[in-house]
Amino acid sequence: MHNLHLALIHHPVLNKNGRTITSAVTNLDLHDISRLARTYGVGSFSVVTPLLDQRQLVGNLIGHWTRGAGATYNPKRKQALEAIAVRETLEEVITGLSAGIAATAGPVTVATSARRHDRSIGHDRLRQMLRDSENRPWVLMFGTAWGLADSVLEQADYILAPIRGHADYNHLSVRSAAAIILDRLTHNDPLP
């Protein structure tokens, strides 16, 4: 899954009242999603926030686990967290992935959402597209707080269908959603 790149977005996202905000970074998002990213061998994991102090905070956290006392205490955590890239905007993520690539082979963006949209596509279809265009970078965008703002959804090349269980409840954490989606996009069950 080296052509799949994760972006955890803190702006623009929605608050519970549907207003566009910048959310605060949650430490455990970085731990859980970086470990996922490493387990599933994705190309990169970017944490996106326009707030300088939040980017510094993420930098300090990464420093603790990759160079500080944490690196000795838990080397597996180091391996995961050292792969995090800190970015100011989604455009910066995309520009970074576009370097040295022809415009026609540039990044394809996929927004995740807890709601179903007219143009939502299924996980199996995305999985197939990822395999069919292995040479293009794909950016899978996750919204924090109450999800990605409409502007991100509208500009995305694709919107992934929500995860639904079998109950009338669909309020997973972004950590859980990222885990399930990555697994659906890559899962093989080798044991009988």
Added chain:
Amino acid sequence: MHNLHLALIHHPVLNKNGRTITSAVTNLDLHDISRLARTYGVGSFSVVTPLLDQRQLVGNLIGHWTRGAGATYNPKRKQALEAIAVRETLEEVITGLSAGIAATAGPVTVATSARRHDRSIGHDRLRQMLRDSENRPWVLMFGTAWGLADSVLEQADYILAPIRGHADYNHLSVRSAAAIILDRLTHNDPLP
């Protein structure tokens, strides 16, 4: 998935040196896994710890979100957390599920593990068994810290195979593992 019951175990589990310990409860485990449990419509979610102060702490957290200020702030969180059962031991979970059931139809226990064991079974097989015996309660056990102690694995009726991605790294949080496993046991992809 009403016949599937989740148990998050804080004793006996391993520390990073392989010693058996009692781990501390992590708030975000309760939030994430209760929301998962609700989304996938499982029968119950038990948090298991022998420590009285930890059980009280869990009770306070649940109270905040189900009766306190949190219940008004976020009713969806209330719906998830109010379904948590707090238990002292795994035996207590099993006894509770055995009430009024013939011994031959009593709970079946399944341990999760990040390591592969000789008798590990695949997710597809467990999924099929869950469907084939809908009238029996199945208890899926998750270990916190560095995983379930050997005694729990040995006494379990089944051990579920580890989740593996495509990289040489297998260190997911229990939150991520629970999300992926529940999805694998129940997932249908309705969209083309």
